[in-house]
Amino acid sequence: MINFEYIRVATAKAAVDALVKDGVAQWIAGGTNLVDLMKKGVTAPQKLIDINNLALKEIKKEGSKLRIGALALNSAVADSELVQKEQPLLAQALQAGASQQIRNMATVGGNMMQRTRCPYFYNTDMPCNKRQPGQGCGALKGYNRMHAIFGASDKCIAVHPSDMCVALAALDATVQVTGPKGSRSIPFLSFHRLPGELPQKDNTLERGELITGIEIPQNAFAKSTHYLKVRDRSSYAFALVSVAAAVDMQRNAIRDVRLAMGGVAHKPWRLTAAENFLKGKEATEANFGQAAQLAIQGAKGYGHNNFKLKLAPNAIVEALKTAVGKS
Amino acid sequence: MDQHHFFDAPERDPIDRVDGRAKVTGGATYSAEYKIQNTAYGFLVGSTVAKGRIKAIDTKSAERAPGVLAVITHLNAPKIPGYQTGKDPSKPQTGGQPLRVFYNDEIFYYDQPIALVIADTYERVLHAAKLVKAQFEKAAHQTDMEANLAKAKIPTGPRFEDYKRGELDAYKNAPVKLEQQYNHPVEVHNPMELGSIIARWEGADKVTVYTKTQGVGSTQNSIRDAFGLKAENVTVHAEHIGGAFGMALRTWPYEIAAIMGAQKIGRPLKLMLHREQMFTNVGYRPETVQKIGLGATADGKLTAITHEATANTSPYEEFTEATVNISRFLYACSNVTTRYRLVPLNVCTPIWMRGPGEATGCFALESAMDELAFALNLDPIEFRIRNHADTDPERNLPWSSKFLKECYELGSDRIGWKDRKLQPRARQEGDWLVGYGMGTGSFGAFRGSATVKAILQRDNKLVLQCSVNDMGPGTATMMTTIASEQMGMPPKQIAVQMGSTGLPPGPTQGGSMVTSTVGAAVHDVCAALKEQLAALASKEGSPFHTANVHEVKVDDLVFSETGLSLKRDGSVKISYADLLQRNSLPALELTKESRGQNQPYSSYSYSVHFVKLRVHPPTGRIKIDHIVSCADAGTIVSPKTAESQMIGGAVGGVGMALMEAVVMDHRFGRPINNNLADYHVPVNADIPKVDVLFVNKKDPYTNPMGSKGLGEIAIIGVAPAVANAVFNATGKRIRSLPITPDKVMEA
C-alpha cells in the first residue's frame, strides 16, 4: 500500500469534479471491495474521494417507479419494507450476498461496481488480462471452477460476482448516472459488458460518471419470485450459479416472466429466449425444463466449470418451481 | 481415598469456562498483543517460484524506504548456530532437515521466506516489503500429487514399515470383498489467530518471546538449539491461543526469522503472518490418497483389512502421521495389512491437524465399512457390532476400558436411526432426499508427565501453576474443576497460571492428552496439599490435636472454601489463614510431578458420529439437519468445555466433509484460494443442532479421574458419517473430499 490522500465531498457535482480533476483518484463508498483491492495491490489510487456523505441514500416511490439511491446500504435495501413488498426479488438477492457485516457497509453503487473475484485477478504476480491487458488470462487454462459459461472471450472468462445485479437485470432496472457531460440513464442490461477484446472494462460508464441511483419500474411479480443461489456453503460464499426468477401468474398460466442468472457471465445474464418460451405457457416442470434447455444454448465450459452446464438448467427449473410455489 | 471425589459424585454443577469472559471482552492477551516498548515490525517476503535458486535479490529501495531498519536475506543473515550444526531447531521430523530460513539461495516451495523487512511501523514495513525484488533461477517444481504418486516411498524408521497380521492382502480371496480408493485434499488449520511472535533480546545470550505455540517448553528447546543458548535464558510466553488445531505444534521458520531480526536491530520485533502466509508457511493436513481392501464372510464377519495411504510431504523433510494405524485395532480381524508412503512435493512440511492421520484414515476405513455393510445388506451399525474388537487385536492386550457399543446405542436412539432405510433414495421430502450416516472414531488415550505447583494462600485463594497452555479446549477450566472438587473450594477461589516457561513444566497441547496428564498432576498435588494440611492440623496447639488424638488424617477431615473441619464433629475446625499463621507460613506451597505408568492395557477413546442430512440432487446442495456426536472418553471432567470440544470437532468435520480444500495451480505451484473468502469453512448457517452425548464411564487405569482424551475424537469419524449419509440419501458414493455441489451432481 502506498500513502494516499483522503477527502470527503458532500454533493454529486463535487464528487465528479474532484475525480475529473485528479487522474489518479477513486471514489470510495463502503470500501468493502476497494480497500481489498488496494491491500492486494490490484489498484493504487493516490487519492480517495469519500462519497458516503452524498444525499443518495433514499429508497422511495417516484410515480410508479421504485427509486433507490446509489449510497443506500445493501442491508438497508434488503430490510426496506417498501422493497420487500414491491420488489421482493431484489431483497432476496441482496440477502443472499456476502454477510450481514459486509451488507452493512456495502452500497448499491459499490455493489454494481465490484470487480470480479477471479483469483488470478487478485494475485498481482499471476497473469490476468483484466488487471494488466496483454498479460494473458490465467484462468483460461487454469482453475476456472467459478468462471463463465456464457459470453466469455479468450481474453477473459471471469464472472461478475454480484447477486443484487442479477435481480436488477431481471427487473429491467435503469441506472442513473451523472458525469462531466451531464446526467443520463442506462438500461441495466447495458450497464455491465462482456469482456470481448477489452476485459479491463467491466461496464459502460464513462470516466467521471457517478452512479446516483437505480429505478425499477412497477411490475406484477411480487407474489412469485425466487432468488436461488447455489454455493459451496450456506452463506458467505459467491454463487456457483444463481437464478433470479419472477413470474406473473394468471391461474396456472404464465402471463409474464423474468429470468436472469449470476455466476455464469461477465455480466448478469438475462435469459430472454427462456422467458419468451414460457410466456403464455402453463407453469409445469416440463415447460420449465424446456425453457432451461433454451436458456443454456450456446453455453461453453472451460474444464473445471463444466458442471455449470448441467447445474445452470437445473437451477433455472428449481428457481421457477420455487417462485410459483411448486417445489 | 476421599469419598467425595468429583468423579464419584453422581451430579455436579458444571463450571463455566474460566477464561471465557476475558476472551470475549478482549481481556485475554494474545501473542501479538503484548505492549512492548520500542517494538519494530517485521514482514516476510516470499518466493514467487516453487523451486529453484535466488539469482539476485535487490533490497536497496526497500532499505531506503521510510522507517526501514533492516532487510535480512540469505546474503546478510546472521549465522544461526543450530543451522550450522544441522541441529534440529524444531520438531517434528523423522527424516530430512527442517527448513533453515535465509540459510542459502535454495527455494523449495512457493512463498518460502526470502527476506525479512523490518521497519518502525506496520504500514511502513508492508510498503517496504513490496519493494524487495528478487530474480530466480527457476527449476521444474512438483506440486501435483497424482502426477507424482510413482515417487512414493516408505518413510525412514521402523515405525513406518509395512504392517502385516495374518495373511498379506487377504481381502483379495475373501467371499465378499471391497476395494476402493479415497482421496483427501490439503486442508489448512486456519485458526482465527494468525501466526505471531514478539521477540526481545535481553542481552547477548538471553531472549524472551511471546509467540503462538501449543507448547512453550518445546518452543524453548527449539530456540535454545537454534541460537545455541541455555534453556534458562530462553523465556517463552503463550498464555492464550486463538485456536491452533495443530498448526502451532512446532517452531516455524517465521519465528526463527523474527528472533534473528530482533537480534540484528537490537530492538524488540513483532512479526505477524498474513492470512495468505498461513496457507504456505505453517503446515496443513497433507493430501492423502488411500486404498482400502476389505474382505468378509457372507454373514458379515470381517476377514481382512488392507489399508494403504500415500500422503505428501515437503522436499526437505518427512512428515508422518498415523493414517493407517486405525485399521489395525478398530475391528476384530485376523488378517490386516497396512502400508504408508510419502511423496515429496514442492510445498512446506505438513503438520498434524486436528484428529490428524486418524481423521484422514477413518474417512477411508469408515466409508469402506459402510460400503461393505451395504454390499452385505447389513445395517452399518450391526456390521460394526458383529466385528467389535473385544480386546486389542494389534497388541493382544485387554482394553483399559471401551464403551463403543454404548456410543452406538446412545447415538442411534438420539438421531432416530430406526427411521433409516437400508436402501438409498428411500426417503424423500419434496425434491430433497433424506439420508442417515454414521462413522466411528478412535484415538489413543495417552498420558505424559506434568508438574503442577499449588499455592494455598492466607486469603483462601488456591493458585495452580503449570507451563501448559490452553489453545481453546478449556485446560484452565479443567484444572479448576479438579482442584475445586478436590479441595471443596468454589472455582472463583482458584486461579490458574499457565503458558509460560517460568512455570513448572507441563506438556504440549496436542494428542488429546492434556486433561489426562495435567489433570492428574492437579489431582495429585491437591491430594498432597491435603496431606500437608492434615499434618499441620495434627501439630500440637491445633484444635485437632487433643489429649487423645495426636494425628488427624485426610480422611478424617472436611476441606472447604475457608478451612478444614473434623468430619465427625464439624465444630472442630480451623481456617486456612489461621493454620498458615500458626505455622508462620505466608502460604502453603507444594510442587508435584506426576506421570502415566506403563500398563498391561491398551487405552483408546472412542467416538461415534451420526448425521442426518438432505440432498437436492439437481443442484447438488447438501443441508445437514442434525448431528449427534457420542463419545467414550472415560469420566467427563469438565462437562461444558467437553461439550464445546465435541461441537467444535463436529463443525471441523463438516468442513472436512463438505468444503475444505486448498486448490493449487500446478502451473505456478501455488495455492490460489489462499484466503478465507475462497477457502471455505462452515458458517453458522451450515451447522444444525449438534447433540453431544457422553457415556461418561470411568476408565480404571488411565489416571485418577478415569478420563480419556477428547479433542481428537471430536472430529475423527465425522467426515465419513457425512459421506455415508450422502450415500444413504442418494445412492451416490463420493470418495473424494470435499463433497461439493458439483461432485454430488456429477456422481
Ligand SMILES: Cc1cc2nc3c(=O)[nH]c(=O)nc-3n(C[C@H](O)[C@H](O)[C@H](O)COP(=O)(O)OP(=O)(O)OC[C@H]3O[C@@H](n4cnc5c(N)ncnc54)[C@H](O)[C@@H]3O)c2cc1C
Ligand atoms: C468476503 C466478501 C464476500 C462477498 N460476498 C458477496 C456475495 O456473495 N454477493 C455479492 O453480491 N457481493 C459479495 N461481496 C461484494 C460486496 O457486495 C461488495 O464488496 C460491495 O457491494 C461493494 O460496495 P461498497 O460500497 O463497499 O464499494 P466500494 O468498495 O467502496 O467501491 C467499489 C468500487 O465502486 C466504485 N463506486 C462506489 N460507489 C460508486 C458510485 N456511486 N458511482 C460510481 N462508482 C462507485 C468505487 O470507486 C470502487 O471502485 C462480498 C465481498 C466480500 C469482501
Ligand code: SF4
Ligand atoms: S478470467 Fe479475466 S479476470 Fe480472470 S485471469 Fe482471466 S482475464 Fe483475469
